[in-house]
Amino acid sequence: MSDQTLFSIFFSAMVVNNFTLAMFLGLCPFMGVSARVETALRMGLANIFVLVLTSLSAWFLNTYILESVPYLRIISFIIVVASLVQIVEMVVKKLSPTLFRALGIFLPLMTTNCAIFGLAIFQTNRGYGFFQGLTFAVGAGLGLTLALVLMASIRESVEFSDVPDIAKGTGLVLIIAGTLSMAFMGFAGLL
């Protein structure tokens, strides 16, 4: 059991060890859907939702099942994440068609999002309990949302400026991400 306070877990996951900018998790959506602020925000919210559910089920698996068969961890986590995403998709479709349409393709894509899988693994490695895991998930989700929205707003304003031809596309996004990551390093002294 880790002895960090909930507060430090929350802030560490959100800004200091931001999933995208400091740990490079969830880069695919970061590159893919960060062109518009609105979609970036929706993607971030969907992420928080699935992260919290993943954290709960990872905790359940760790406490009740994987105790005796630790070598099945990777396999069982990936199955849980994949089926969780499927279930969430079906439930959301049934309960709120509006939200389902708003999330669109991003919901199923979450299976191969390393942030989700990474959360389960990190939570296990650090030995977080139930509430610590929940706090970690919410913090990480907010951090992802923050990074996505920041990136999207920068890209929206860069769109009409005159960048050199060679920098158009992913190269530019990566340089911006590097700069953002440097800015986030400033939070390192916070904890």
Added chain:
Amino acid sequence: MRKTTASQDFIRGIWEENPVLIQMLGLCPALAVTNSVANALAMSAATFFVICCSSVLVSSCKRFIPKEVRISAYILVIATFVTLADMLLQAYAPVQHKELGAFIALIVVNCMILGRQEAFSAKNNVYRSLLDAIGTGIGFTIALVMMGGFREILGTGSFLEFSLFGPNFEPWVIMVLPAGGFLTLGFILLAMGFFEQRKKAKQAQTAEASS
């Protein structure tokens, strides 16, 4: 689809369709573990093992995998080999295993591996799939070692822990920090864009001259 020869399958993954530098797949490990060449090598070796084994298994079992559940089946195959790689690395390279930590487990969600299974191994025979996997694995290794080299040389002034510049070199600490990963890959892409553009300009010039 264009028919390709065996050697094309092999070469393609190394440069022309390099998974990291051209297709932008598998970025998470490429950025996260390349702060030293040794880590980059360990990561590439693990990924290489996983992609080769799963390509062989998927292409040899492709007749028994129903179309509806093929993605889940591929993920299960990959997860099994990742577990194996995790255990092997823990047994034979405990230092690297500790450094890489959770990123070994994260090979499961490396889209490059799943992408090769879906795009190639599911449609081709074992021999071709193995060649394709080896090519892609080598391409991944080249990209990772290149980034690890840049970052380690600039960030600590050494290569594979041999000091290069002597004690007067002031290391660029930023390069081994997370921001350095983004910047390194960004600048590599910019350089590739530059050469691409120059090649195109040259081709246009020769076309003009000949007409």
